[in-house]
Amino acid sequence: MRIASLPYLDEHVTVIAAGADDVWRGLGETLDRSFSRPGMASYARLVGSADRTASGPRPPAEGSTFPGFRVVAAVPGRELVLQGCHRFSSYALIFRLEHAGPGRSRLRAESRAAFPGLAGGLYRQLVVGTGGHAVGMRRLLSAIRRRSE
Template sequence: MHSTTISAPPEAVWRAVLDQVEVLGQPSWYVRTIGCRDRRSSGPRPLAPGSVVPGFRVMTADPPDCLVLDGVHRFSVYTLTFRLISDGTGTSTHLPDATSTRLEAHTDATFPGVLGAVYRLLVIDSRIHRVATRSILTRIRRRVQPV
């Protein structure tokens, strides 16, 4: 699990999470190369169960608390869960009338077969996945709380 604290209420962070999820499947060549089940955006907007973005399908959307995405490609079956937890204080150094929100990103995946094991080595064990997940959280934070 990875997390960051954002000086904004959960509703503002939720909107930024949805905006960022809409672009998760970029670059599209990667989605095609690894054979993702879901290659094109479709379904309801704003994101709701059944919505699709390249590489992911929305399984749960409980605004502004939890968004669960799942995906399948030729090397892995995975979920990505975003949880938003308000600190409930109503104070913030950047937004005096807003609460801070802890944003957590949790991934879970299986890597079937020999090719799955190789993919896990290349993406997970090399820490590329960790860097990518931290980057997603950073982009969400910057959307809501510009530097």
């Protein structure tokens, strides 16, 4: 599924007291640490994700994978686009870096997702409706900020 056709879900933003190169490094390291835990690989298998292991170049580049995600675009210091799918959803996570002043960067994390069918609707309610997705995204951005600064 094309990313542009996935419905917009939400966007989370943080300002980081670091330049784009440091934030890019922090983003890659944090994604590796967060998505490459054994529990993530197990979860990816459970829901039938296409990508179930971490592989490919680091820092992430096009074709790299994390459990549940494949890197479909990577412009160092500017944008990282992850895409994935499983039995209940097709989704994308788009990280965009912007200059926010001297020694500061703004990191945006946009989520897009489709949840087809009854099972998809129930999954959406579990992940999004409970607020779990928003909490997870805020924690991820905070971890990236800490690692980058």
